[in-house]
Amino acid sequence: MADKSPSSQPPRTTAAVEDYLERIRELIQKKGYARVVDIAAELKISQASVTTMIQRLDAEGLVKYEKYRGMVLTTAGEEVAKRIAHRHELLTNFLRQFGIDETVIAHDVEGMEHHVSPETFSAIEALSRYLTANPTVVAKIKKDL
Structure with a gap:
């Protein structure tokens, strides 16, 4: 069982903070960098709003931001x-097993990834592993949908 001491727990975050960190990571992986203008375009919000949040993330130690240059995730931000990203991928793959429309999955996962408790997420993860190992169970469930 994992150590549950406070030092091993990732920082507590809001859904908005998580969305920003997720987008920053995706942009860095895709382009090699993340800038305010890119995040604003991805999240469809103003550059001023993004700048305010990035400054907050910098103050909280989740990103290292240099005005006019861009940002990088700190170790805590990367965590x-x-x-x-793991939650997003697992929930997406879990729902795909049932043949749910990709648009519905994308919409639902955006909300679920931020609001599922660690305990429920662990249960979904275990169920997903079971279903992957037992495709006949998935086929039976699909018939009932």
Whole structure:
């Protein structure tokens, strides 16, 4: 069982913070860098709003931001971004097993990834592993949908 001491827990974050960190990580992976203008375009919000949030993330130690240059994730920011990316991928793959429309999955996962408790997420993860190992169970469930 994992150590549950406070020092091993990632920082507590809001859905908005997680969305920003997830987008920053995706942009860095895709383009090699992340800038305010790119994040604003991805999230469809103003550059001023993005700048305000990036300054907050910098103050909280989740990103290292240099005005007019861009940003990088700190170790803590990368941890949160990886956790959210893992949740996103697992929930997406879990729902895909049932043949749910991709547009519906994308919409639902955006909300679920931020609001599912660690305990429920662990249960979904275990169920997903079971279903992957037992495709006949998935086929039976699909018939009932």
